[in-house]
Amino acid sequence: MHDHAPATGIRSAGHRRLLAISLTLTCVIMLVQVVGAILSGSLALLADAAHMFTDASALVIALIASAVAARPADDRRTFGYQRAEVFGALINAIILILLSAWVAFEGVTRLLHPTQVEVAGTLMLIVAAVGLVANAISMWLLSAAQRESINVRGAYLEVMGDLIGSAMVIVAAIVIITTGWMLADAIASLVIAAMIIPRAVSLLREVFSVLAESAPKGTAVSEIRQHLLDYPGVTGVHDVHVWQLTRGAPVFTAHVSVQPALLVGGGASALLVQMQSCLAEHFDVEHSTFQIEPDASGSGNVGDCEAVHA
Numbered sequence: 001m002h003d004h005a006p007a008t009g010i011r012s013a014g015h016r017r018l019l020a021i022s023l024t025l026t027c028v029i030m031l032v033q034v035v036g037a038i039l040s041g042s043l044a045l046l047a048d049a050a051h052m053f054t055d056a057s058a059l060v061i062a063l064i065a066s067a068v069a070a071r072p073a074d075d076r077r078t079f080g081y082q083r084a085e086v087f088g089a090l091i092n093a094i095i096l097i098l099l100s101a102w103v104a105f106e107g108v109t110r111l112l113h114p115t116q117v118e119v120a121g122t123l124m125l126i127v128a129a130v131g132l133v134a135n136a137i138s139m140w141l142l143s144a145a146q147r148e149s150i151n152v153r154g155a156y157l158e159v160m161g162d163l164i165g166s167a168m169v170i171v172a173a174i175v176i177i178t179t180g181w182m183l184a185d186a187i188a189s190l191v192i193a194a195m196i197i198p199r200a201v202s203l204l205r206e207v208f209s210v211l212a213e214s215a216p217k218g219t220a221v222s223e224i225r226q227h228l229l230d231y232p233g234v235t236g237v238h239d240v241h242v243w244q245l246t247r248g249a250p251v252f253t254a255h256v257s258v259q260p261a262l263l264v265g266g267g268a269s270a271l272l273v274q275m276q277s278c279l280a281e282h283f284d285v286e287h288s289t290f291q292i293e294p295d296a297s298g299s300g301n302v303g304d305c306e307a308v309h310a
Contacts, residue, residue, distance in 0.1 A: 097197065100193040107189035114183060
């Protein structure tokens with residue numbers, strides 16, 4: 001059901017270390033783009049630099065959220081602080097939306113009121129190319145970890161927005177160099193904004209899904225219920241609840257009715273271990289809780305989880 005290919009090399013490092021490396025790359029390229037935008041007069045390059053600045057702030061937020069999320073559970077917060085990652089991702093999504101609105105406004109303003117400012121296309125192209133390479137490296141570093149953490153995913157999407165922005169700036173620079181059409185710079189700014197918004201909305205939707213305690217995307221609750229019903233002696237599965245604390249941390253609870261005979265001689269304990277192992281192995285649910293209840297009217301079922309997956 002999921003891609004479990006392990007990350008290797010530097011990509012297998014901890015989330016905080018990966019975020020720190022990406023933050024360093026982002027800050028360096030941001031400074032290069034600011035200087036390049038000033039020297040070249042490019043609005044698109046300046047917009048991309050502003051995006052990088054916002055991403056640097058977002059990565060700092062992500063690092064703080066990651067550190068907080070690593071704190072152990074206590075008597076007051078029994079699930080720990082993993083939700084801190086979700087709030088970090090929420091802030092990232094809001095930043096992305098605000099940034100894209102600003103870029104769009106500036107781009108439209110330049111189109112409606114074109115100036116005689118000359119854009120240095122060659123310098124613009126060089127700086128954008130450097131940014132493209134750096135963003136590609138950051139995306140590669142975060143590509144494995146973003147599947148496990150909604151917080152890292154927020155940072156990953158922002159870096160993706162930067163990479164797309166750099167690509168748009170490169171296209172605009174080539175147009176300016178070859179044709180001298182300066183409005184290509186403003187159009188590139190609008191394209192950057194248009195590419196950012198859908199990804200920000202997607203991240204925001206995922207955050208709301210977690211906070212609303214909806215079932216994780218791709219989790220087939222009916223399929224899980226049928227797996228549990230296929231165990232011998234199980235007569236019913238009800239009060240099923242599936243949600244996630246953060247991306248990659250699903251939680252499952254259910255009431256399981258069984259034949260009274262199964263409760264004799266430690267049968268319930270063996271069934272509990274089997275069901276929990278089934279969810280962990282086949283559905284990536286490490287945290288599951290079952291309430292086993294006797295059901296005198298149940299006739300039981302035959303089969304087991306392994307047979308279903310054969």
